Amino acid sequence: MFNASLKQLAVQLAEKKISSTELTTEFLRRIKQFNPEYNAFITVNEEISLAQAKAADKMIAVGQAGPLTGIPIAQKDIFCAKGWLTTCGSKMLSNFVSPYDAGVIERFNQAGAINIGKTNMDEFAMGSSNETSYFGIVKNPWDVAAVPGGSSGGAACAVAARLTPAATGTDTGGSIRQPAALCGISGIKPTYGLVSRYGMIAFASSLDQGGPMAKSAEDLALLLNVMTGFDLRDSTSLQRDAEDYAQDLQKPLAGLRIGLPKEYFAEGMSQEVARAIEQALVECRKLGAQTIEVSLPNAPLSIPVYYVLAPAEASSNLSRFDGVRYGYRAPAYSDLADMYRKTRTQGFGAEVKRRILIGTYVLSHGYYDAYYIKAQKLRRLIAQDFAEAYERCDIIMGPTTPTVAFNLGEKSGDPIQMYLSDIYTSAANLTGMPAMSIPIGFGDKNRPIGLHIMGNYFKEAQMLNIAHQYQLVTDWHLKSPV
Amino acid sequence: MQWEIVIGLEVHAQLSTQSKIFSGASTAYGAPPNSQACVIDLALPGVLPVLNKGAVERAIKFGLSVGAKINSPSIFARKNYFYPDLPKGYQISQFELPVVQGGNIQIQADGEEKNIRLTRAHLEEDAGKSLHEDFHGMSGIDLNRAGTPLLEIVSEPDMRSSAEAVVYAKTLHALVRWIGICDGNMQEGSFRCDANVSVRPCGTEKLGTRCEIKNLNSFRFLEKAIDYEARRQIEILQDGGTIRQETRLYDANKDETRTMRTKEDANDYRYFPDPDLLPLEISANWIDQVQLALPELPQVRRDRYMSEFALSAYDASVLTSSRETADYFESTIKQLPGQAKLCANWIMGEISGQLNKEGLEITACPITPSQLATLLKRISDGTISGKAAKTVFESMWNGELERNVDAIIAAKGLKQISDDSTIEKLVEQVLTANAQQVADYRNGKEKAFNSLVGQIMKATQGKANPAQVNTILKKKLGG
Numbered sequence: 001m002f003n004a005s006l007k008q009l010a011v012q013l014a015e016k017k018i019s020s021t022e023l024t025t026e027f028l029r030r031i032k033q034f035n036p037e038y039n040a041f042i043t044v045n046e047e048i049s050l051a052q053a054k055a056a057d058k059m060i061a062v063g064q065a066g067p068l069t070g071i072p073i074a075q076k077d078i079f080c081a082k083g084w085l086t087t088c089g090s091k092m093l094s095n096f097v098s099p100y101d102a103g104v105i106e107r108f109n110q111a112g113a114i115n116i117g118k119t120n121m122d123e124f125a126m127g128s129s130n131e132t133s134y135f136g137i138v139k140n141p142w143d144v145a146a147v148p149g150g151s152s153g154g155a156a157c158a159v160a161a162r163l164t165p166a167a168t169g170t171d172t173g174g175s176i177r178q179p180a181a182l183c184g185i186s187g188i189k190p191t192y193g194l195v196s197r198y199g200m201i202a203f204a205s206s207l208d209q210g211g212p213m214a215k216s217a218e219d220l221a222l223l224l225n226v227m228t229g230f231d232l233r234d235s236t237s238l239q240r241d242a243e244d245y246a247q248d249l250q251k252p253l254a255g256l257r258i259g260l261p262k263e264y265f266a267e268g269m270s271q272e273v274a275r276a277i278e279q280a281l282v283e284c285r286k287l288g289a290q291t292i293e294v295s296l297p298n299a300p301l302s303i304p305v306y307y308v309l310a311p312a313e314a315s316s317n318l319s320r321f322d323g324v325r326y327g328y329r330a331p332a333y334s335d336l337a338d339m340y341r342k343t344r345t346q347g348f349g350a351e352v353k354r355r356i357l358i359g360t361y362v363l364s365h366g367y368y369d370a371y372y373i374k375a376q377k378l379r380r381l382i383a384q385d386f387a388e389a390y391e392r393c394d395i396i397m398g399p400t401t402p403t404v405a406f407n408l409g410e411k412s413g414d415p416i417q418m419y420l421s422d423i424y425t426s427a428a429n430l431t432g433m434p435a436m437s438i439p440i441g442f443g444d445k446n447r448p449i450g451l452h453i454m455g456n457y458f459k460e461a462q463m464l465n466i467a468h469q470y471q472l473v474t475d476w477h478l479k480s481p482v
Numbered sequence: 483m484q485w486e487i488v489i490g491l492e493v494h495a496q497l498s499t500q501s502k503i504f505s506g507a508s509t510a511y512g513a514p515p516n517s518q519a520c521v522i523d524l525a526l527p528g529v530l531p532v533l534n535k536g537a538v539e540r541a542i543k544f545g546l547s548v549g550a551k552i553n554s555p556s557i558f559a560r561k562n563y564f565y566p567d568l569p570k571g572y573q574i575s576q577f578e579l580p581v582v583q584g585g586n587i588q589i590q591a592d593g594e595e596k597n598i599r600l601t602r603a604h605l606e607e608d609a610g611k612s613l614h615e616d617f618h619g620m621s622g623i624d625l626n627r628a629g630t631p632l633l634e635i636v637s638e639p640d641m642r643s644s645a646e647a648v649v650y651a652k653t654l655h656a657l658v659r660w661i662g663i664c665d666g667n668m669q670e671g672s673f674r675c676d677a678n679v680s681v682r683p684c685g686t687e688k689l690g691t692r693c694e695i696k697n698l699n700s701f702r703f704l705e706k707a708i709d710y711e712a713r714r715q716i717e718i719l720q721d722g723g724t725i726r727q728e729t730r731l732y733d734a735n736k737d738e739t740r741t742m743r744t745k746e747d748a749n750d751y752r753y754f755p756d757p758d759l760l761p762l763e764i765s766a767n768w769i770d771q772v773q774l775a776l777p778e779l780p781q782v783r784r785d786r787y788m789s790e791f792a793l794s795a796y797d798a799s800v801l802t803s804s805r806e807t808a809d810y811f812e813s814t815i816k817q818l819p820g821q822a823k824l825c826a827n828w829i830m831g832e833i834s835g836q837l838n839k840e841g842l843e844i845t846a847c848p849i850t851p852s853q854l855a856t857l858l859k860r861i862s863d864g865t866i867s868g869k870a871a872k873t874v875f876e877s878m879w880n881g882e883l884e885r886n887v888d889a890i891i892a893a894k895g896l897k898q899i900s901d902d903s904t905i906e907k908l909v910e911q912v913l914t915a916n917a918q919q920v921a922d923y924r925n926g927k928e929k930a931f932n933s934l935v936g937q938i939m940k941a942t943q944g945k946a947n948p949a950q951v952n953t954i955l956k957k958k959l960g961g
């Protein structure tokens with residue numbers, strides 16, 4: 001049951017082999033058993049989850065079930081969910097119970113999915129190791145000495161450890177794909193604007209995008225069908241006809257042109273990752289694809305560009321956490337300015353403060369043009385590189401991360417090294433194009449390796465098709481650490 | 483030394499939309515604190531702004547009515563600063579690319595027409611209110627006003643006196659009400675002025691250092707604050723001092739301005755484009771639609787009243803001071819063609835006088851344009867005298883006889899005697915009875931004539947048509 005795909009679970013529910021209440025109870029039991037070790041969840045609320053399961057069982061009984069009805073989904077603690085503690089991994093929101101549902105939560109609720117709990121994450125999604133969470137580090141279930149990746153580290157860990165059939169994540173610079181790679185699961189960041197940002201606590205608004213994390217590409221397709229869709233409460237939400245992301249899963253790959261950016265196959269990638277990528281490409285060629293070299297000359301600038309723009313937006317987005325209306329407020333202060341200072345000093349962790357400072361700096365008078373405007377120009381050049389590459393190839397592949405999961409504490413004292421974990425992933429956020437990661441093997445100490453599949457705008461169905469075809473002939477995605 | 487005062491105004495006009503600029507909460511004034519603040523106005527984690535099209539439409543209306551350029555795209559930017567009544571820690575405003583660029587406003591200053599150039603007008607959201615009383619050493623925050631749509635209208639430094647600044651502000655005030663984008667209620671803060679004031683020696687070009695005066699919520703305060711501030715600056719300069727650029731607050735109780743913050747402690751607002759809102763695109767088609775729905779503008783109507791009805795510039799200006807007054811005038815004149823001056827006099831005189839006395843708007847005038855037209859018709863066709871008309875008007879105002887003009891004339895016996903033979907008979911009687919005065923008149927005593935007229939009017943209780951009495955009397959005396 002814990003290894004079953006979403007499709008298999010739906011069949012079992014439909015055939016009444018198991019009820020949603022039983023399924024939910026089993027996963028809750030498993031969370032209770034393993035979460036003390038992994039710390040993947042910040043909040044579990046059996047009462048709400050089981051009430052949802054009961055309602056789902058009714059839907060199933062009267063034949064109104066959809067593909068996700070009755071299936072537990074873990075929600076990243078960045079999504080506001082009515083009645084749930086919604087912390088964003090921060091002390092600042094450690095007492096915030098949301099009075100409203102995010103667009104994504106609404107969609108899962110309407111589909112009859114069960115919210116099985118809120119997953120741990122780097123504070124305000126700022127981090128690549130899940131070590132910045134106020135609620136403690138999350139461990140990599142493949143090797144508890146290793147980080148799970150971040151910021152959706154709790155979600156990746158929960159799926160890998162089979163504490164939930166699937167989960168949601170958000171991705172601002174790689175926060176779905178990097179932890180998916182490090183935990184050996186599949187995850188996709190859709191085209192910017194496909195998933196509503198309403199109720200998703202903002203880190204960097206022009207880069208943030210929600211997406212699903214699951215065991216397989218097929219599961220991702222089903223989750224994406226529920227998660228995506230226009231939301232008029234989000235002005236950057238795209239108004240498009242509904243798409244069935246599962247419709248192309250079975251297409252053969254013959255004739256597929258895979259672009260391999262020479263900049264991504266340069267120094268920096270570890271040997272074990274390089275070997276695994278080469279093996280994966282061999283499989284793709286066997287499936288009928290051809291590989292060609294492409295160039296993304298400006299892509300190596302993604303990290304500096306990202307670390308100007310993301311903090312700039314974050315510095316402003318996080319201003320609302322001021323202790324005035326909700327959330328944490330310092331217990332003692334002398335006046336208004338002191339209240340702000342103490343509240344924010346005590347309420348935010350070191351990494352969040354670092355980014356607020358960087359962002360404030362790059363937006364300041366006299367520095368704005370040199371940093372923010374320059375970065376915006378480079379952002380356009382990077383997007384142009386990808387657009388040109390997609391004239392020569394259908395899809396771009398490379399490593400999701402340069403190395404396998406690093407050790408807990410290994411990079412937490414060196415922000416630059418930490419930021420470089422997103423060296424391959426942040427470009428997709430800057431361009432707004434979709435990108436995903438799937439497991440393709442293991443390196444040192446049995447730590448997973450991910451393949452990065454990047455596509456042009458709205459090519460999610462094709463990317464899922466490629467990933468699914470690969471997963472039909474390999475079994476990396478079926479491996480679990482437990 | 484002679485000094486010239488240079489003034490530019492920044493006006494915040496609250497746009498008359500039902501809901502806020504970025505949320506669906508109501509903008510109605512006076513509700514209990516925080517009862518009109520939704521999750522978006524409270525800036526809860528995760529909420530996002532969605533632009534109210536009605537606010538944009540009102541900005542376009544304004545732009546078109548001042549001959550400005552409507553920018554497309556225009557960009558919403560975040561103005562970052564911390565304050566307890568600013569829930570997001572930033573205000574969504576427009577910075578580099580405002581929705582309205584340029585434009586002009588014509589004002590009547592000292593009987594002359596003067597052009598005031600506009601720099602720009604941009605859309606932004608209002609903040610909430612901090613309440614410092616009744617909280618025992620704490621402050622209360624009311625976010626009902628947070629997110630209310632504002633159009634900030636910025637003029638060039640084209641005004642040269644407080645009087646000009648007041649005329650400009652009044653003209654702008656009338657315009658935004660005329661085109662229906664702002665209710666103009668200054669007590670409720672719907673129309674707020676900040677004044678940028680500097681002085682320079684007459685005949686020089688270079689602008690002096692300016693101070694911005696905030697919180698001018700009446701035309702009178704605007705005038706007094708500018709006068710005070712100009713005096714203050716001139717005194718400093720005459721004593722050999724220099725003006726420090728700063729923001730000052732006008733204290734109406736003391737009639738003075740005082741430092742609020744200096745340039746040194748001004749915020750760095752760190753403006754940048756709001757990534758939650760797309761660039762605002764305004765199609766040519768949308769602009770055309772707004773243009774079509776735009777009412778005839780006050781300036782145009784004023785000119786038309788002068789050419790079409792031969793009214794003086796003064797009369798035409800007064801009648802077009804508000805759209806309601808102009809509409810009242812036009813409804814009246816429609817039923818009384820050719821009597822524009824008569825209509826104008828009565829609207830500007832009796833009607834406006836009574837309205838002022840009772841503190842009413844013209845929309846609440848108890849006498850309808852068609853009732854007024856009927857009354858005026860009775861003057862022009864000689865049925866009643868102008869003096870009698872005032873009596874009728876009073877009865878109408880008080881609602882007597884269902885404001886039926888003819889019924890009131892009949893009931894009060896105010897009908898004029900306009901029959902020649904009747905008047906001739908009366909004149910003969912009076913002449914016979916006053917032989918002495920007749921003789922006086924014939925001996926060159928002009929005054930005697932008036933006395934004779936008086937006698938005739940007295941005999942008819944004032945009902946004889948005075949023009950006819952004059953003519954007939956002259957004829958008889960001359961004969």
